[in-house]
């Protein structure tokens with residue numbers, strides 16, 4: 001049967017291209033970066049550190065590991081947490097470049113090791129220490145002087161894991177982890193929160209000016225305005241996004257985007273939000289996919305049978 005042979009040849013080459021050539025082209029266009037499953041031990045930071053920084057980073061992360069092994073006292077941590085609410089107070093005021101994020105769900109979206117590292121030294125934890133001659137000049141850097149004993153750090157982290165956790169929606173996760181830098185205009189989200197519906201144009205314009213002023217401050221802090229992420233889930237693959245969020249330096253060496261320290265759960269929430277806004281028809285597509293395939297298979301069989309019937313006796 002000639003047709004079957006042609007079909008076999010076409011199928012063979014399609015599969016060959018799909019299996020061999022596509023992944024190769026893909027690997028050439030996108031650097032492959034190994035993820036660490038959203039666990040922060042400093043391994044990657046130490047590996048990629050310059051010679052003179054290696055020892056400093058090794059010491060820093062080994063101290064983090066030591067504090068992580070302490071059994072924190074959540075009750076005692078509540079008092080320490082008052083040091084945090086001086087800045088993380090929901091007042092929506094820019095502090096040194098961005099509005100400090102709400103910490104209502106910090107215990108659910110961030111990794112424990114990361115939180116410890118962040119309080120010890122925010123610039124080191126978020127892997128942007130190369131931007132500072134003295135890391136205490138980071139916008140949250142003064143924390144080094146106020147919460148500086150191992151016990152205080154272990155206690156305040158235990159407090160967040162226990163009391164600042166609970167169920168978090170995908171949108172809340174995004175607001176707390178990304179929205180201070182990245183707007184999401186498809187969901188009317190800016191760096192200063194959700195844009196209300198204004199009755200009067202004057203109020204809308206006044207609000208717009210506030211957004212622009214905030215964006216100017218973020219731009220000054222980051223060197224450029226972080227892009228709106230409304231469409232990012234379609235523009236960038238999941239592997240890129242995951243490894244970028246886990247360690248921005250791994251995908252964009254020298255970038256000013258800090259690591260935010262999300263846990264795997266926290267990242268999944270953020271990704272769910274990016275998908276819900278940027279690619280809302282994805283679940284529908286996935287649901288329809290098997291039906292469409294099934295249709296094509298049945299259709300092909302019918303077409304084949306019909307052809308056989310038509311040509312019977314012609315050979």
Ligand code: HEC
Pocket residue numbers: 080081083084085086087088095096098099100101103106110118119126139140141142143147156180258259260261
């Ligand atoms: C001096 C003000 C200030 C204090 C005090 C402060 N923070 Fe922050 N915090 C910030 C700012 C500003 C950011 C945003 C930094 C950025 O995006 O580069 C931030 C970011 C964070 C983040 C987001 C994670 C990340 O890597 O960006 C967490 C979690 C956090 N702070 C927890 C705490 C905790 C816990 C304390 C108290 C132990 C605390 N902060 C004290 C200003 C402060």
Ligand code: HEC
Pocket residue numbers: 098177178179180181182222224225226227229232236241244245252254255256257258260262270
């Ligand atoms: C403190 C500010 C800040 C925070 C917080 C932040 N980012 Fe970024 N992000 C940036 C900056 C600045 C850039 C531009 C980086 C560059 O071009 O070097 C960027 C770039 C990106 C890009 C790359 C876009 C592209 O295609 O090149 C993605 C994706 C991204 N961020 C996702 C996130 C996500 C998701 C979060 C929250 C989990 C987040 N960012 C939190 C500052 C931030």
